[in-house]
Amino acid sequence: MNTIKVNNREFNVIKLLGKGKGGYSYLVTDGRREYVVKQIHHEPCEYYQFGDKIQSEINDYKKLEAAEINIPKMLDVDKENERILKEYVDGDTIYDIVLKDEMKKQYVEQVKDMCSKLYALHMNIDYFPTNFIVNDDKLWYIDFECNDYMEEWNFENWGIKYWSKTPELLKYYNEHKE
Structure with missing residues (x-):
């Protein structure tokens, strides 16, 4: 894929950034700025049930x-x-x-600050570390997935297991390295 359109705007695809349970994210450019285009996919996911993915996003x-x-701006849908154009946040x-x-x-500390805001609203996000970018030492949640709060899936009980070189993170790394 060399180009991708979002409505009537065409973008040059620079590279695939990653694949999640709901879609593929591509780094794209219009020749002036870089953006992310998320292309929704409908591949099965054994541990997550989806409804209308684009409306959920x-x-x-x-x-x-x-x-x-801190989330990137949704610029167009x-x-x-089933494509979303969003702001590109550069970083690791x-x-x-x-x-x-x-x-x-x-x-x-920054993700825990996010948690305090989210928990007050009875929400969880996907705390897996590929969903967070650091730009100028500022943490961004780059996915838009959120769910009703469940203690089992909060940061302290699930997410933290992947924010250091734990057995869980190393297992994931070994199963997904190229």
């Missing part, structure tokens, strides 16, 4: 925006082709930072 974005946590993921032994205490 829109609804979740609005909830996260209202929660006032192409419902017909927490996953890469952990693997390079460059983790800083302030990143965990």
Whole structure:
């Protein structure tokens, strides 16, 4: 894929950034700026049930925006082709930072600050470290997925297991390295 359209705007694809349970994210450019285009996919996911994925992304974005946590701006939605254009936040993921032994205490403090805002609204986000980017020492949640709060899936009980070189993170790394 060399180009991708979001509504009537065409973008040159620079590279695949990653694949999640709901879609593929591509770094793209219009020749002036870089963006991310998320292309929704409908591949099966054994541990997560989806409804209308594109509408869920829109609804979740609005909830996260209202929660006032750092997320990239949703710039456009192409419902017909199930594509989302969003702001590109440059930086390393927490996953890469952990693997390079460059983790800083302030990143965990920042995610805990996000948690305090989210828990007050009875929400969880996907705390897996590939969903977080550090840009100028500021933590960004780059996914738009959020769910009703469940203690089992909060940061302290689930997410923290992947924010350092724990057995869980190393197992994931060994199963997904290229």
